[in-house]
Amino acid sequence: MAEAFPDVKKIGHEGPDSKNPLSFKHYNPDELVEGKPMAEHLRFSVAYWHTFRNAGADPFGQATRLMPWDDGTDSLENAANRVRSAFEFFEKLGVRYYCFHDRDVAPEGATLAESHKNFDEVVKVIKSEQERTGVKPLWVTACLFAHPRYMHGAATSPNADVFAYAAAQVAKAMEVAVELDAAAYLFWGGREGYKTLLNTDMGRETDHLGRFMQMAVDYKKQIGFSGPMYLEPKPKEPTKHQYDFDSAACYAFLQRYDLLEHFRLNIEANHATLAGHSFVHELEFAAAVGIFGSVDANRGDLLLGWDTDQFPTDLYDTTMAMLTILKAGGFTTGGLNFDAHVARESFEPVDLFHAHIGGMDAFARGLKIAAAIRADGRLGDFLKPRYASWDSGIGADIETGKVGFGELSEYMLKKGEISPNASGRVEMLENIINEHI
Ligand code: XLS
Ligand code: NI
Numbered sequence: 440m441a442e443a444f445p446d447v448k449k450i451g452h453e454g455p456d457s458k459n460p461l462s463f464k465h466y467n468p469d470e471l472v473e474g475k476p477m478a479e480h481l482r483f484s485v486a487y488w489h490t491f492r493n494a495g496a497d498p499f500g501q502a503t504r505l506m507p508w509d510d511g512t513d514s515l516e517n518a519a520n521r522v523r524s525a526f527e528f529f530e531k532l533g534v535r536y537y538c539f540h541d542r543d544v545a546p547e548g549a550t551l552a553e554s555h556k557n558f559d560e561v562v563k564v565i566k567s568e569q570e571r572t573g574v575k576p577l578w579v580t581a582c583l584f585a586h587p588r589y590m591h592g593a594a595t596s597p598n599a600d601v602f603a604y605a606a607a608q609v610a611k612a613m614e615v616a617v618e619l620d621a622a623a624y625l626f627w628g629g630r631e632g633y634k635t636l637l638n639t640d641m642g643r644e645t646d647h648l649g650r651f652m653q654m655a656v657d658y659k660k661q662i663g664f665s666g667p668m669y670l671e672p673k674p675k676e677p678t679k680h681q682y683d684f685d686s687a688a689c690y691a692f693l694q695r696y697d698l699l700e701h702f703r704l705n706i707e708a709n710h711a712t713l714a715g716h717s718f719v720h721e722l723e724f725a726a727a728v729g730i731f732g733s734v735d736a737n738r739g740d741l742l743l744g745w746d747t748d749q750f751p752t753d754l755y756d757t758t759m760a761m762l763t764i765l766k767a768g769g770f771t772t773g774g775l776n777f778d779a780h781v782a783r784e785s786f787e788p789v790d791l792f793h794a795h796i797g798g799m800d801a802f803a804r805g806l807k808i809a810a811a812i813r814a815d816g817r818l819g820d821f822l823k824p825r826y827a828s829w830d831s832g833i834g835a836d837i838e839t840g841k842v843g844f845g846e847l848s849e850y851m852l853k854k855g856e857i858s859p860n861a862s863g864r865v866e867m868l869e870n871i872i873n874e875h876i
């Protein structure tokens with residue numbers, strides 16, 4: 440098979456002064472940051488659905504992208520060629536991970552059995568490409584939202600057969616995750632929500648979603664899949680309201696259905712903004728309650744209210760994200776998956792390289808800036824004295840449960856007024872970030 444990207448060689452690190460658009464200015468995989476190579480800090484991953492399936496159509500216009508390796512058919516041969524092209528891309532870009540939905544890599548068949556068979560055929564090709572290159576899935580997932588059978592949802596469909604079909608699809612995708620040595624398995628609740636409450640039994644639907652995830656946990660044990668499972672919050676789109684609205688809603692769901700020890704979150708930047716949060720808020724919440732897992736790295740557009748899935752380029756955002764990720768101890772099984780697509784007008788194959796290089800450099804810079812801010816220490820040092828009143832005296836008594844409202848009333852009546860507050864120094868702290876950017 441001919442090369443898919445014959446004009447592109449392996450992308451190298453040329454440093455910030457290079458004018459070569461096909462080079463990294465900041466991402467240098469072996470360079471140590473806080474004693475760990477950048478590649479291990481960032482664990483970049485390519486999203487198969489955007490980079491190899493999304494041809495650039497939108498609700499108003501047809502596909503624009505040139506994909507010379509793709510003959511446009513649903514044949515197994517085309518699927519296999521696409522896999523080879525994808526691995527050529529991963530290798531040339533220098534990423535170690537990729538993510539996919541079952542139906543991204545293999546065509547849906549006329550029956551479930553035929554779909555399984557198609558999947559198995561393509562997985563053979565994927566496996567040999569993985570062995571050749573060492574590139575592996577950061578996570579695997581099943582597409583439970585594109586086919587018309589999922590019009591009312593998958594695990595939350597009013598039709599019990601749809602739940603059963605989705606379970607069969609997930610079971611198969613989990614088996615493939617084992618086969619391909621995926622680091623994790625992911626659930627994004629594509630249509631697990633509602634269009635109108637007039638036709639929806641919310642309590643029953645969320646119970647079904649909980650039951651579905653409990654079954655997934657059982658199956659994971661049964662087939663010996665050792666990686667974690669991720670839940671990816673998103674507040675809306677395609678439904679008006681999705682049950683996995685944001686990190687906090689996912690946390691409540693996981694607690695209610697006793698799933699906490701088996702799941703972590705995959706935080707997507709654009710989903711955070713759709714939920715009315717910042718990307719870093721979602722990361723910080725997940726880290727604070729101990730369920731931070733992985734990241735779908737992209738960005739939205741403040742002027743557009745949907746999931747535009749643009750490549751991340753905002754240094755302030757990548758810096759704030761890496762500050763939180765470093766504070767949380769970094770990725771273990773997770774990484775930065777570019778759940779992003781090139782603009783519809785960036786239709787040439789080389790644009791895929793520009794887009795990913797930009798995203799990787801933006802996060803490499805964010806990582807270096809975050810490490811410099813941590814080394815500088817002023818930001819981190821600010822918190823200790825700010826919370827000092829909790830380290831001894833009445834604060835410590837509250838934290839350790841020694842006192843209740845009665846004791847606190849006594850304490851305050853005697854003291855008469857609070858010790859003076861200190862300034863929050865908002866602008867001074869913001870200035871420290873900008874000193875380093
Ligand atoms: C869609 C989601 C999806 C998941 C994987 O908005 O981001 O791409 O990441 O199903
Ligand atoms: Ni995503």
Ligand code: NI
Binds near residue numbers: 707746748778
């Ligand atoms: Ni998304």
